Amino acid sequence: MMQYQGLDNKFFIKLPEGVSINLVPAGIVVRSCAYLYDFFIRVIVFGLVAAILSFLGDAGQGLILIAYFIITWGYYIAFEAKSGTTPGKKRFNLKVVQDNGLPATLSNIIIRNLLRPADAFPFGYCLGIATMSFNKSYKRIGDWSAGTLVIYQENNVGTLLNSENTSQEEPPKIELAIDEQQAVIEFSERCKKLSPARQEELANILSEALNVKDESATNKLKSMANFYLGQKI
Structure with a gap:
């Protein structure tokens, strides 16, 4: 359940297990860059396949159409189903997850990608960009339907924060409000940039x-920060 959203567009989510995580949705610009990166890869792959199949005459023309279908529809589904990311998303440190921050399932991936034509309507992903512009999580129609979110990977579930020198396994004895838990997590995140004296x-x-x-x-x-992020330390 989403509990808090700061000025930095960070979503603070409390899972049913009682642990809290924060996710940073990827914006329109970085997602567009990732899309273009993937687009050029698909163009290059299709171009090479088409060049080879063109030597087969009429049969090759039919195979080219099949290859176009597979590359167009299978590229995103295959990569995202495997790791939640494509070469383009990986290049810009993005990942597809469920709304609750858990890894996206195969059904999530298939639904979000089958609805790409709706986001592309009438051309150039106009409807998808418009939809993303009017919600703080930057979700396109495919994401709304599939219950997915594109985030920066370092904020995904399972990120271990500054775990050195920490050995406590039981829950913190201090009960903190959601915003106070977030402050503890942000302190842990920033420790890498602080001197030991400043940390203390x-x-x-x-x-x-x-x-x-x-x-x-x-x-x-x-x-405590690692516990709130669901880490066993």
């Missing part, structure tokens, strides 16, 4: 509540 300085703000100080406070906050 920020963690010590909560030293009384955590009942520890300095490095121990830092490690405890990182451990």
